[in-house]
Amino acid sequence: MSRTRRKYNQYCGLASALDIIGERWTLLIVRELLLGPARYRDLLESLPGIGTNLLAERLKFLTENGVVRRAEGANERGYELTAHGELLREPVLQIAHWGLSHLGAPEPQHEVRPHWGFLAVQSMLDQSRVGEFDECYEFRVDGSDFHIRVEGGRATTHEGRCESPAMLAVTDARTFVEIGSGNLSPIMAVVSGRLSLEGDQQCVQRVMELLGLVDGEVARGQVRESV
Structure with a gap:
């Protein structure tokens, strides 16, 4: 009924x-x-x-x-x-991005799925920070693979792996969302062993700026010390 x-x-x-x-x-x-x-x-x-x-x-x-x-x-x-x-894609992504700042520390009862990380990346992309390099950044989150492709001055997201990624990030879904929400810095995730990053310092810096995780000047200092 x-x-x-x-x-x-x-x-x-x-x-x-x-x-x-x-x-x-x-x-x-x-x-x-x-x-x-x-x-x-x-x-x-x-x-x-x-x-x-x-x-x-x-x-x-x-x-x-x-x-x-x-x-x-x-x-x-x-x-x-x-x-x-x-x-509804853009409105939902904008709401998701807005909501990231309201996430507190995860609690044991909180569910998390790796594919949510893919949508989180889509919501976090800042096209105004796309660099001049054509390259690919790959993410492996609890067995779910996706990547960002920067080409022709624009960044796009895709499921699956990419050939010869300029940066490779491997982590679990909970850590990924914590980083996106700002509750855990990428550098602290690396230091604690929860995040593995492969790529040169400048490339990692570009990814962090593109996703709005840190400001450029902060990124330069942190990447130099920790990656």
């Missing part, structure tokens, strides 16, 4: 958007689908605590409102964002 949805009843674009995506779990479902089509059971596994009935209800509502559709061309059909749903 479907429940009656409460609406804001305000003639406003923001209120209209929140009528669709403002309920608990909805944007987290969108987050998962921003990484590509996903099967129902994969969504359930990546959203611990949602419950199967609630996930089904949310997917049904998002489908009815043109945000999500059934994915085609797979052995087992999953779900994917529509073109209309894909328009």
Whole structure:
């Protein structure tokens, strides 16, 4: 039995958007689908605590409102964002970036998934800090591989590994999110053995600046001492 949805009843674009995506779990479902089509059971596994009935209800509502559709061309059909749903990418990434600054220290009950690190990198990229070098930076986070490619004055993110990365970072998902939130500096993560970095000092500096982890002058001093 479907429940009656409460609406804001305000003639406003923001209120209209929140009528669709403002309920608990909805944007987290969108987050998962921003990484590509996903099967129902994969969504359930990546959203611990949602419950199967609630996930089904949310997917049904998002489908009815043109945000999500059934994915085609797979052995087992999953779900994917529509073109209309894909328009949520930049707003969701900006909200995720904003939220990083509000993350405190992780607690034992906090769940973390390595693919969330991929979205974190997307949200942290500062295109105004792209350098003049065409190069690739690779990240391996709990078996999930992704990379940043800088080419032609623009940085883009991609799943998988890249050939001959100028920098390679290997860590676990919890450490990765702690670094992104500013609760753990990359240098302290290296010193404590939680992060492995391969690459010359200047390259590591460029990556940290590109992701807004440290200011350039600070990066130069820290990288020289610790990497």
